[in-house]
Amino acid sequence: MSILPSPNVDTIDTQRRKALFATLAGAAAFTATKLVRASEQSATSKSAARPVTTAGHDGAPMKVSYLTRNIGNVEVFYREAGPVEAPVILLLHGFPTSSHMFRDLIPLLAQDYRVIAPDLPGFGNTKAPPRGTFDYTFDNLARVIDEFTVSLGLKQYAIYAFDYGAPTGYRLAVAHPERVTAIISQNGNAYVEGLSDQWGAWQTYWRSPTPAHREACRDSLSAETIRNFQYFHGADRKLVSPDGYTLDIAYMARPGAEENQLDLILDYRTNLVHYPAFQQYFRTHRPPLLAVWGKNDPAFIPAGALAYRRDIPDAEVHLLDTGHFALETHAPEIASYMRDFLNRKLARVA
Numbered sequence: 001m002s003i004l005p006s007p008n009v010d011t012i013d014t015q016r017r018k019a020l021f022a023t024l025a026g027a028a029a030f031t032a033t034k035l036v037r038a039s040e041q042s043a044t045s046k047s048a049a050r051p052v053t054t055a056g057h058d059g060a061p062m063k064v065s066y067l068t069r070n071i072g073n074v075e076v077f078y079r080e081a082g083p084v085e086a087p088v089i090l091l092l093h094g095f096p097t098s099s100h101m102f103r104d105l106i107p108l109l110a111q112d113y114r115v116i117a118p119d120l121p122g123f124g125n126t127k128a129p130p131r132g133t134f135d136y137t138f139d140n141l142a143r144v145i146d147e148f149t150v151s152l153g154l155k156q157y158a159i160y161a162f163d164y165g166a167p168t169g170y171r172l173a174v175a176h177p178e179r180v181t182a183i184i185s186q187n188g189n190a191y192v193e194g195l196s197d198q199w200g201a202w203q204t205y206w207r208s209p210t211p212a213h214r215e216a217c218r219d220s221l222s223a224e225t226i227r228n229f230q231y232f233h234g235a236d237r238k239l240v241s242p243d244g245y246t247l248d249i250a251y252m253a254r255p256g257a258e259e260n261q262l263d264l265i266l267d268y269r270t271n272l273v274h275y276p277a278f279q280q281y282f283r284t285h286r287p288p289l290l291a292v293w294g295k296n297d298p299a300f301i302p303a304g305a306l307a308y309r310r311d312i313p314d315a316e317v318h319l320l321d322t323g324h325f326a327l328e329t330h331a332p333e334i335a336s337y338m339r340d341f342l343n344r345k346l347a348r349v350a
Contacts, residue, residue, distance in 0.1 A: 062110050068125075071147045073134065077125035078118040078148075081110035087181065087346050088154055089338075091117035092145070094163020094188075096226055096248045096261065097325075098124025101162070103243075105327055108335035113342070116157075118148055120168065122260040123251070130256055136263035138164075138271060142171035149179075156181050158342060161188035163300075163324070164264070167271040170278045177281060182288040182345050184338055185308065187300045187324055190278040194304015196297075206269035217265050221258050223249045234296020234323030244328060282311035288345035292334050294326035295319040316341060 064081040079099050089109060091102045099117035109115050120141050121128035128134050128144075145168060149157065158181045159169040166188030173180045189195065201220070205213040219225060231245045251257060282289070289312050291305040308315040318337055322329045 062107060064106055064110070069148060069151055071144050071151060073129050074121050074144050075127040076118050076121075076144065076148050077127075078116055079106060080114070080116050081106050082112070082114040084114060086112060086114040087342070088114045088116060088157035089160060089184075089342075090149065090154070090157045090169070091115060091160045092162065092165025092169045093117070093120065093123065094165050095264070096123075096221065096230065096252055097244065098247070098251065100124065100247055101244060101325065101327055104331035105335055108331065109338065112339070116152070116154075118145060120145070120164065122257070122264065131259055131263065136260045137267040138167050138171065138264070141168045142175075145169075146172050146175065155179065158182040158184065158346070160184045160186065160338075162186045163188060166190060167268075167274065167278075170281070171274070173285075173287070174274075174277055174281045177285045177287075180285075180287050182290070182342060184341070185289065185291040185293070185305065186326055186334065187293050187297050187305075189300045189304045190275055190282075191304050191307035192272065192275065193307055194300050196299055196301045198298050202265055202268065205266055209266055214262055214266070217262055218258060220265065221252050221261055223252075226252065229298060231325050231328065232323070233298045234294060235325070235329050236322070239329040240325075241328065244325065279311050282308065286312055286314075288341070289315040290337060290341040291315060291317045292326070292337050293317075293319055294322040294324055294330075296322060297324040299324060 062081060064079055067078055067080060069076050069078065077099070079102065091099065091105070093099055093101050098119045102115075102117045106115050106117065119126035121134065121144050122136050122141075134140070141164070149172070156179050159165075159173065161169040161183060166185065167190075169183075169188075170190060173183070201213070201216045205217050226249050227245045230248075231240055252261070281287075289308055291308050293300070293302060293305040295302050302319050305317050305319065309317065316337075320326055320330050320333060327334060
């Protein structure tokens with residue numbers, strides 16, 4: 001069930017012609033499924049969280065807890081840190097990663113904020129039913145995360161929207177504008193002009209969802225594409241830890257994972273349908289918005305960050321000299337921008 005009105009998919013043809021998804025360079029799909037357990041040891045028991053002591057931005061000890069919560073037939077895994085009574089930041093990851101991407105950011109924010117980072121269904125350590133009993137669509141991702149926030153009793157929260165986290169989080173914002181205190185867009189797109197010319201195979205699949213066109217998109221899921229296109233492109237490679245892409249590659253090698261992701265690739269076309277609704281929400285409610293983007297992202301280009309100013313004139317935009325996974329190379333800088341922004345804006349909306 002959608003938390004937004006169902007769009008007419010036919011109306012996106014004009015927009016889709018403007019936004020070409022390049023055929024990502026393919027490589028043989030990585031098949032080492034056993035790397036999942038070796039790459040990241042995370043607790044998933046709701047009854048026994050395993051806190052890990054880390055250091056915050058000021059060096060003071062703090063803890064990250066690894067928890068799960070049942071939302072219908074989905075067991076949502078999430079990371080949580082920070083004071084329970086503090087303002088909430090909901091961190092929403094993207095493709096093809098998980099909440100693991102926030103491992104460096106969380107300690108930099110959790111001294112002053114309650115930081116919550118769930119794994120979306122189909123990603124990371126969240127356990128969702130197989131295809132046929134669970135629809136891998138963005139409406140369904142948003143529904144689960146919406147119910148997850150309600151289950152946690154979150155009355156208000158700022159949204160960190162990255163990649164797939166943007167259309168997921170913006171669906172929540174449209175449905176519940178009173179809950180959203182601020183938005184941080186990190187290469188999280190809501191405008192046609194933010195799409196590069198690198199979307200060819202996906203765009204073809206959107207228009208004609210044949211088995212052959214679905215198979216052509218499988219290159220997007222390969223180990224080489226995840227590592228070289230998603231993580232290395234436009235970034236200083238010596239600053240990119242192998243932990244992130246190695247874990248993502250391992251997750252993608254799990255049985256059924258590629259088919260779930262191919263369903264989401266097809267459904268991505270509905271996000272373009274929702275762009276006007278997202279933009280109307282921005283114009284109507286004017287949420288405080290900070291866009292901190294890697295300017296060398298091969299998929300989402302700086303025009304998408306700058307476009308937020310059209311609907312939110314006082315949106316703050318910063319372009320960093322890095323790629324899609326900006327947190328891999330610029331977590332301290334992004335945390336600094338966020339802390340300054342939220343310290344000013346949340347005081348204003350409180």
